[in-house]
Amino acid sequence: MGLCAIPECYRSRRTMYDVAAAQRGRAFFIFWGTKAVRRRLGYLADYCPLCGELRCFKLKRVGMAGHIYGIALGEGQLVGHVMTCEACDVDLNGQPERYREIAPKKLPLPELAARTNPEWQRVHTARLAVEKQISSAFGKLSAQVRQALLEEPFALLAPKVEARFSVSQFDGPTALALVGMFVVGFVATAISEKLPESVGGYVALAGWIAGLGLVAWQLLEIKHRYFRDKIFPTLVPALRRLKPSAAEIEAVLKTMKSRGEKIGSKLDPKRLLEALQAPAQIAAAR
Numbered sequence: 477m478g479l480c481a482i483p484e485c486y487r488s489r490r491t492m493y494d495v496a497a498a499q500r501g502r503a504f505f506i507f508w509g510t511k512a513v514r515r516r517l518g519y520l521a522d523y524c525p526l527c528g529e530l531r532c533f534k535l536k537r538v539g540m541a542g543h544i545y546g547i548a549l550g551e552g553q554l555v556g557h558v559m560t561c562e563a564c565d566v567d568l569n570g571q572p573e574r575y576r577e578i579a580p581k582k583l584p585l586p587e588l589a590a591r592t593n594p595e596w597q598r599v600h601t602a603r604l605a606v607e608k609q610i611s612s613a614f615g616k617l618s619a620q621v622r623q624a625l626l627e628e629p630f631a632l633l634a635p636k637v638e639a640r641f642s643v644s645q646f647d648g649p650t651a652l653a654l655v656g657m658f659v660v661g662f663v664a665t666a667i668s669e670k671l672p673e674s675v676g677g678y679v680a681l682a683g684w685i686a687g688l689g690l691v692a693w694q695l696l697e698i699k700h701r702y703f704r705d706k707i708f709p710t711l712v713p714a715l716r717r718l719k720p721s722a723a724e725i726e727a728v729l730k731t732m733k734s735r736g737e738k739i740g741s742k743l744d745p746k747r748l749l750e751a752l753q754a755p756a757q758i759a760a761a762r
């Protein structure tokens with residue numbers, strides 16, 4: 477995996493959530509099989525690498541359980557734990573053994589930290605020093621650290637993107653577009669029957685082509701909509717404190733792609749740059 481320049485390297489924080497297993501579960505969804513079952517264990521406080529601050533996390537146990545018609549039989553065999561930042565929604569590798577206790581209820585952050593993770597500042601000393609340099613006008617990060625910091629949010633969000641694009645990309649608006657295609661097609665066909673034969677055929681054909689175009693356009697839009705709604709609200713604030721250039725974003729995406737991460741090939745750098753330049757909209761969306 478190579479050397480990681482960031483103290484408390486993100487590779488160990490990346491969620492262990494087994495995408496392949498979850499996908500296998502969905503493939504057999506209709507009758508029986510296995511599916512990922514997440515069970516909430518409680519709350520804990522820890523440093524969030526994407527927020528750059530102490531945050532409240534929700535901890536969940538992930539198990540692969542057998543199911544019949546989608547109803548899980550128990551909590552299943554343990555796959556790992558996932559902890560989700562309450563502020564930025566990133567999923568991290570949950571390691572319950574790292575915490576003094578897991579709070580059953582949400583508490584004010586200082587109280588939660590005192591109970592679950594009183595040593596957090598000592599544990600993350602090196603990373604907090606890097607964080608100070610990012611926010612300082614005189615802070616100087618080495619090229620290697622900057623590179624690692626730029627890669628970090630992409631690498632931490634990659635499992636989410638992987639899970640999303642490993643299953644069917646069908647969503648509500650696409651279903652509507654499909655209905656739209658048939659409506660446009662049938663209306664055009666109905667009209668064409670009232671027209672002279674020489675023109676009628678063309679009208680029907682044009683109707684069906686327009687309908688197909690509608691579906692194709694929706695399929696393309698799904699991808700952009702997913703990134704805009706689910707990934708950018710987390711990714712954009714994390715990147716904004718580093719003020720990356722267009723070239724840096726392109727380079728990180730290329731690196732992700734070379735590692736076989738879907739986030740590298742699915743994410744449109746132009747749209748990400750647009751989102752980075754529009755602070756108010758993203759803030760309002762959250």
Ligand SMILES: [Zn+2]
Nearest residue numbers: 524527561564
């Ligand atoms: Zn966070």
